[in-house]
Amino acid sequence: MIKARDGKPTINDVARIAGVSKKTVSRVINRSPLLNEATREKVEAVIAELGYVPNPQARALALRRNFLIGLIHDNPNAQMVLGVQEGILSAIRDTEFALVVRPVNRRSPTMLEDVRTFLEQQRLFGVMLLPPISENDALAELCEQLGVTYVRMGSVRLDDDAHMVASNDREAVAKAVAYLVGRGHSRIGFVAGPEGFRSAAERALGYRDALATAGVALDPAIMAEGNYTFETGIAAGEKLLAAAPRPTAIFASNDEMAAGVLHAARRQGLSVPEDLSIIGFDDTAIAAHIWPPLTTVRWPIQAMAKAAAIKLIDPAEARKHPSHFLSDLIERASVA
């Protein structure tokens, strides 16, 4: 009946109209067990009639914690970031949590300060760190120090299980290269990711593992480094294809660089996969949309992000979920 003058109904309105104290309404909202059934129904009816929704700011103030989880990233790959967002959202659906995003610049000298300011200002419930900045230990330490729980996503286990969800890039790459070996390739080139990226290092290790297993010696002439961009993929491809003898297959550490290698091959009049087989990594949109469609390694971004979010908001529940995920090889048409 008599609602607050201006805006939404408050707990006081509900209490007054239902003829109970605010404490009782609070008990109803929080499903307290020591409460008469009749009272509960009466209050719930008023809540429904008024369309009352508790004010999250007031709740956050009283509880001394809010319901915002932050996603801190510096990621060049839109697909991946969005996949992570989707994964987190699926974990917090039907809860009162919300997702706050905060891109940062890895190269900025003030990066740590920026994050500190952000965390201090917003007082988040917890944060998720995405690669590559999830590999930054100083960042994790900062969270610890500020009392913000965090979970890191990464290509390898960098922290204890409570703070880490990891894929296993090394193993995944080893499998992909072994797949090439199984298809009869023995001269297999490699395009590494940029130095400083843990994922790049892991993928390189996987390549070495696979060659060692196959008993093939490493040849620096068919190894190059790029920085995960299309352009550096082209450059790397040109270097590798100039080697003698020419590699019959190339593994690139991500899809963009694989697309670059494809581009370089085409420029030299080579056809893929007849003259050259290519495998990428990440299974981004580009992998499916270039010609020929790229065989690539897919890691379960959404599932990992979901597990990470659960770890953040419900550590007990999280123990039922894995902290390590396996990647799959997606076979398309770039390998012969």
Next chain:
Amino acid sequence: MIKARDGKPTINDVARIAGVSKKTVSRVINRSPLLNEATREKVEAVIAELGYVPNPQARALALRRNFLIGLIHDNPNAQMVLGVQEGILSAIRDTEFALVVRPVNRRSPTMLEDVRTFLEQQRLFGVMLLPPISENDALAELCEQLGVTYVRMGSVRLDDDAHMVASNDREAVAKAVAYLVGRGHSRIGFVAGPEGFRSAAERALGYRDALATAGVALDPAIMAEGNYTFETGIAAGEKLLAAAPRPTAIFASNDEMAAGVLHAARRQGLSVPEDLSIIGFDDTAIAAHIWPPLTTVRWPIQAMAKAAAIKLIDPAEARKHPSHFLSDLIERASVA
């Protein structure tokens, strides 16, 4: 000296140590002009020493508004969503605002209810609506009704200037098609976007405009519809390339479909751009990374998002920024 038992220092700690009232500290924080310079400096020294940062939840409660702006979207295009996020972030950098993301499912029958729940629960400062759901008037009405200010981004002006930031897809497509005409093409196919998308309708109008201007009659045999995906682009390309006489150029309403058309052309042994010219729309990553690189229309996502965010948080400042943006034709190598 004597800090709060557990956590961060509060305004009370600052007031006690500085020997002033909390109100005075509040005045310092809010840069109130009616304040003695000496007092301000004294308080600021204590703030710095303690590392005091105001609690945003308490502020939000007292001010009856928070500093969260929401991004509601249902967008298949990761690049675009991330571009928008970047744009918003650049507008709220160095403010106390934060960005909350909330993807929704356009096709879900409960979409409106989901958004209502979200808005009621979070009590955001304001929200931004991205296409295609920004075209949904019921959603804008819901925001209005809930007292949440909103700004819509879109391909055409759908709302008054206070609530809208628009590109002009019709004009942009007309320019692109005119560009093809200028290169000597007169048999120009068109791949439309899905029905129900305002952007698709606008782009189709642009195509008609350009042909009318050039005095070329529409031919349904070289017009097809897709739903903005690579696969439907292939299908549309196959249909158009089967027409007699075959079109010498095709405009596709987004880059993914353009990539599909390219794929279809390749399957038929046609080379691009020698046998067929193609133009796409959006300038997503795929446009630059396929072969040949795609000539496409780029609309200024980040700038638009930034303008929209400014409109939300500072309407006065927003009057200095445009509400309408123009798109550019990015010339690459898919047109002869």
Next chain:
DNA sequence: TGCTGATTGACACCGGTTACCATAACGCTA
């Protein structure tokens, strides 16, 4: 001395939560 403007503080309030207390109802014993 009275007035004026600049500073500052006291206090209530935002909308929830927790700690603690009061009351009623109930079961049991004497």
Next chain:
DNA sequence: TAGCGTTATGGTAACCGGTGTCAATCAGCA
């Protein structure tokens, strides 16, 4: 049936950490 301890239920008041209102204080000036 009175007396008494328990348990169930719900109220009161304080508090979370800020902000708004309004009054008090004080110096300068006519």
